[in-house]
Amino acid sequence: MAIEQIDVDAVREELRRVAAERDPAAARALLRRWPPDDAIAVLDELPADELASVVSLLGDEALAEVLEHANAATAARLIVKLSHAQAADVLEEMAPDDATDVVEELEPAEAEAILVQMDRPEAEAIRELMVYPSETAGGRMTPDFVAVGAGLTVDQALAALRRVAAEAETIYYVYVTDADGRLVGVLSMRDLVLARPGTPVEAVMVRDVVRVRADADQETAARLLADRGLLALPVVDAEEHLLGIITADDAADVLEEEATEDMERLGGSRPLEVPYLLAGPLTLARKRIGWLLLLFVAEAYTGSVLRAFENELQAVVALTFFIPLLIGTGGNTGSQTVTTVIRAMAVGEVQFRDLFRVWVKEVATGLLLGAVLAVAAFARAWTLGVSPNIGLTVATTAGAICLWAATVAAVLPLLLRRLRIDPAVVSAPLITTLVDGTGLVMYFEIARFLLRL
Amino acid sequence: MAIEQIDVDAVREELRRVAAERDPAAARALLRRWPPDDAIAVLDELPADELASVVSLLGDEALAEVLEHANAATAARLIVKLSHAQAADVLEEMAPDDATDVVEELEPAEAEAILVQMDRPEAEAIRELMVYPSETAGGRMTPDFVAVGAGLTVDQALAALRRVAAEAETIYYVYVTDADGRLVGVLSMRDLVLARPGTPVEAVMVRDVVRVRADADQETAARLLADRGLLALPVVDAEEHLLGIITADDAADVLEEEATEDMERLGGSRPLEVPYLLAGPLTLARKRIGWLLLLFVAEAYTGSVLRAFENELQAVVALTFFIPLLIGTGGNTGSQTVTTVIRAMAVGEVQFRDLFRVWVKEVATGLLLGAVLAVAAFARAWTLGVSPNIGLTVATTAGAICLWAATVAAVLPLLLRRLRIDPAVVSAPLITTLVDGTGLVMYFEIARFLLRL
Numbered sequence: 001m002a003i004e005q006i007d008v009d010a011v012r013e014e015l016r017r018v019a020a021e022r023d024p025a026a027a028r029a030l031l032r033r034w035p036p037d038d039a040i041a042v043l044d045e046l047p048a049d050e051l052a053s054v055v056s057l058l059g060d061e062a063l064a065e066v067l068e069h070a071n072a073a074t075a076a077r078l079i080v081k082l083s084h085a086q087a088a089d090v091l092e093e094m095a096p097d098d099a100t101d102v103v104e105e106l107e108p109a110e111a112e113a114i115l116v117q118m119d120r121p122e123a124e125a126i127r128e129l130m131v132y133p134s135e136t137a138g139g140r141m142t143p144d145f146v147a148v149g150a151g152l153t154v155d156q157a158l159a160a161l162r163r164v165a166a167e168a169e170t171i172y173y174v175y176v177t178d179a180d181g182r183l184v185g186v187l188s189m190r191d192l193v194l195a196r197p198g199t200p201v202e203a204v205m206v207r208d209v210v211r212v213r214a215d216a217d218q219e220t221a222a223r224l225l226a227d228r229g230l231l232a233l234p235v236v237d238a239e240e241h242l243l244g245i246i247t248a249d250d251a252a253d254v255l256e257e258e259a260t261e262d263m264e265r266l267g268g269s270r271p272l273e274v275p276y277l278l279a280g281p282l283t284l285a286r287k288r289i290g291w292l293l294l295l296f297v298a299e300a301y302t303g304s305v306l307r308a309f310e311n312e313l314q315a316v317v318a319l320t321f322f323i324p325l326l327i328g329t330g331g332n333t334g335s336q337t338v339t340t341v342i343r344a345m346a347v348g349e350v351q352f353r354d355l356f357r358v359w360v361k362e363v364a365t366g367l368l369l370g371a372v373l374a375v376a377a378f379a380r381a382w383t384l385g386v387s388p389n390i391g392l393t394v395a396t397t398a399g400a401i402c403l404w405a406a407t408v409a410a411v412l413p414l415l416l417r418r419l420r421i422d423p424a425v426v427s428a429p430l431i432t433t434l435v436d437g438t439g440l441v442m443y444f445e446i447a448r449f450l451l452r453l
Numbered sequence: 454m455a456i457e458q459i460d461v462d463a464v465r466e467e468l469r470r471v472a473a474e475r476d477p478a479a480a481r482a483l484l485r486r487w488p489p490d491d492a493i494a495v496l497d498e499l500p501a502d503e504l505a506s507v508v509s510l511l512g513d514e515a516l517a518e519v520l521e522h523a524n525a526a527t528a529a530r531l532i533v534k535l536s537h538a539q540a541a542d543v544l545e546e547m548a549p550d551d552a553t554d555v556v557e558e559l560e561p562a563e564a565e566a567i568l569v570q571m572d573r574p575e576a577e578a579i580r581e582l583m584v585y586p587s588e589t590a591g592g593r594m595t596p597d598f599v600a601v602g603a604g605l606t607v608d609q610a611l612a613a614l615r616r617v618a619a620e621a622e623t624i625y626y627v628y629v630t631d632a633d634g635r636l637v638g639v640l641s642m643r644d645l646v647l648a649r650p651g652t653p654v655e656a657v658m659v660r661d662v663v664r665v666r667a668d669a670d671q672e673t674a675a676r677l678l679a680d681r682g683l684l685a686l687p688v689v690d691a692e693e694h695l696l697g698i699i700t701a702d703d704a705a706d707v708l709e710e711e712a713t714e715d716m717e718r719l720g721g722s723r724p725l726e727v728p729y730l731l732a733g734p735l736t737l738a739r740k741r742i743g744w745l746l747l748l749f750v751a752e753a754y755t756g757s758v759l760r761a762f763e764n765e766l767q768a769v770v771a772l773t774f775f776i777p778l779l780i781g782t783g784g785n786t787g788s789q790t791v792t793t794v795i796r797a798m799a800v801g802e803v804q805f806r807d808l809f810r811v812w813v814k815e816v817a818t819g820l821l822l823g824a825v826l827a828v829a830a831f832a833r834a835w836t837l838g839v840s841p842n843i844g845l846t847v848a849t850t851a852g853a854i855c856l857w858a859a860t861v862a863a864v865l866p867l868l869l870r871r872l873r874i875d876p877a878v879v880s881a882p883l884i885t886t887l888v889d890g891t892g893l894v895m896y897f898e899i900a901r902f903l904l905r906l
Binding site for chain 1: 482485646704709712780785801885
């Protein structure tokens with residue numbers, strides 16, 4: 001992980017000085033020194049009047065650039081602090097896809113008040129993009145792509161490109177469409193620059209364009225773009241009409257967000273969906289309590305198991321000493337396995353057809369780990385001064401629980417995907433909980449057998 | 454997560470048919486239909502003679518393109534199956550940074566045997582890149598950038614660009630260097646296309662170039678590139694000499710890998726560093742056993758706690774019923790908190806200066822969750838038919854453990870970062886283990902007090 005510190009107070013002081021001197025270039029340079037989210041944090045803490053004067057000093061374009069690369073929720077927080085007219089001016093300067101993300105974070109009434117103040121074409125573009133659900137490829141695309149007709153020559157295409165270059169999100173791919181706007185090919189800037197002027201576009205374009213449907217999942221689109229090493233991915237409707245493009249920086253954002261959500265799920269809570277520092281205790285509690293209660297109910301089963309073996313426990317109190325150790329070890333093994341398997345599934349390395357292979361691999365690993373931990377468990381039992389038979393019981397259970405935890409953690413996520421349930425619901429705490437109850441049953445059954453209880 | 458299935462057997466059959474017909478275009482089109490790692494998996498399972506014939510049918514360039522976008526370890530597995538001459542030809546066609554990653558995965562003798570078969574300039578480029586540790590910006594950069602002298606005009610720069618475009622990794626940024634090769638500015642392709650032909654490069658270039666030192670951490674570089682929405686990031690040495698560039702697709706790869714490593718660490722194992730299906734049980738066990746034993750030793754402490762409270766346990770066996778439930782709940786709360794905090798730190802949302810804010814937030818959340826779980830715990834005690842006083846003990850402990858787990862999980866990662874220890878060593882299992890022992894002490898102290906033991 002990167003280690004980075006920014007002194008917000010020092011930056012704010014410097015910004016005030018620059019604002020007092022009314023030096024726009026210095027203000028922009030100052031802001032550019034930090035990642036956009038940090039820059040916004042600095043602006044966010046200014047009093048309203050100072051903020052207004054700094055924003056007008058920076059200019060709409062410079063502020064738009066910062067907001068484009070910031071988290072949408074963070075950007076929205078700043079936007080609502082501006083006047084509607086100021087907010088409209090800044091949103092006009094932003095790329096339509098980024099502006100749409102910010103507008104979608106606002107209260108509907110607030111969003112509408114700002115949209116009506118915007119210039120017609122920019123507001124229209126945002127309204128059109130708002131039609132697509134934000135988790136889809138359509139919700140991530142920008143309409144600012146460059147497309148040329150299939151009938152042009154390379155130099156005509158270059159001339160067309162020059163006219164639109166200032167507005168387009170990326171000019172590095174030029175898409176080729178037919179008379180109905182259907183995607184038929186793609187040219188890279190490199191192809192255009194290298195080709196002889198009179199060459200028809202159709203002769204140099206690549207016909208087999210990697211593309212994605214607007215209703216596809218945003219993660220599918222992002223991973224496709226990343227896997228193929230593309231700088232942009234065209235988005236089409238069911239009839240292959242070119243609607244927009246997703247750029248590499250947006251794809252990286254999507255993959256980051258999805259990794260965050262997967263991690264939060266693996267940790268046993270629902271995804272936060274806002275930056276951590278913006279989430280209050282109520283939001284955090286709401287995201288966590290569901291799973292916590294469900295796991296509590298599932299774990300409550302361990303109480304019944306222990307009550308069922310009350311006689312054994314009363315006969316050999318020493319058995320109690322090892323309960324947390326054994327179920328803890330099972331939970332740890334399960335957590336290691338499930339995290340690795342879930343991530344391998346998320347990045348596309350493992351699929352349902354690999355179930356048997358994964359299971360064999362994890363059982364073999366579980367046997368190795370179980371053997372080592374059985375020895376460790378026997379040693380621990382010896383240091384606690386219990387009888388050798390109890391030691392043997394604890395060692396056998398440690399090995400068995402390792403194997404069992406690895407099996408559950410390896411197989412469950414793949415089975416769930418087969419059932420079309422998002423395997424990320426299988427969190428480390430869930431595996432731990434499942435292994436706790438079943439592990440205790442194994443423990444006492446092994447104890448009954450070895451200690452002849 | 455994306456849901457995708459590829460039928461390896463069907464693809465292999467089709468590939469064989471295409472190979473028999475000696476149709477290179479069809480073979481390439483077939484391979485392009487899948488993500489590179491899957492395409493390699495198909496090739497990887499062919500017998501050696503068939504592989505050789507398919508590879509020669511595809512051509513070095515098409516195979517190089519697949520390998521460039523595949524995981525380096527996967528690519529290396531395929532490379533060693535080719536003859537040294539064939540491997541050398543394919544590596545020559547690859548971008549030097551990707552080729553270097555693959556060569557670094559090979560046995561040193563094998564790598565040397567292939568390198569000596571390669572053309573001099575390509576082999577030299579790889580040897581130079583191998584100097585930089587693979588986890589640094591230098592280890593991720595490609596030397597195939599485009600740079601022009603500060604004294605040129607825009608049209609001279611465009612002409613220079615046209616000459617090198619075919620070899621360069623990205624031609625979308627043109628870097629400007631002084632006579633000593635120091636980075637002094639950057640031009641986008643857009644600037645060049647839009648500027649009037651006679652304009653000096655110095656008049657249109659941006660001087661304040663976002664750059665990274667070659668010895669910087671690769672994640673720092675990748676996050677900088679992603680945060681600023683750049684397509685490439687220049688890499689310089691201590692004297693600002695331009696050494697290479699990191700492109701957006703490589704940055705996305707870095708962020709994916711780092712997310713995978715963080716997740717594996719959070720799950721309680723050391724990072725695998727190879728694709729999951731390539732890791733055998735021995736590798737998996739080796740990555741997991743260290744933490745597992747350490748956690749086992751730490752958890753063994755719970756045995757001592759329980760033995761210390763042996764009299765209480767013997768007096769009230771019912772106290773045992775709730776041990777897994779209480780420590781499990783503490784572990785779950787801790788897991789939720791630590792996952793969220795570690796991820797927020799990884800993406801740069803939270804830093805050490807936020808320690809107090811994070812702690813207050815998590816304590817408030819812990820109080821909310823603790824209150825709900827105390828009620829749930831009392832209800833569970835009641836259904837198990839224990840005395841109300843035991844119920845009260847269990848409820849109080851549930852609330853207290855929630856608060857305690859949230860505190861430990863929120864504060865520990867930030868403190869470790871302050872001590873320059875990678876906070877990702879704080880796994881969910883580690884928090885669970887820490888809370889288990891301390892939680893039991895709380896449980897029995899509360900029991901002693903409320904039950905007057």
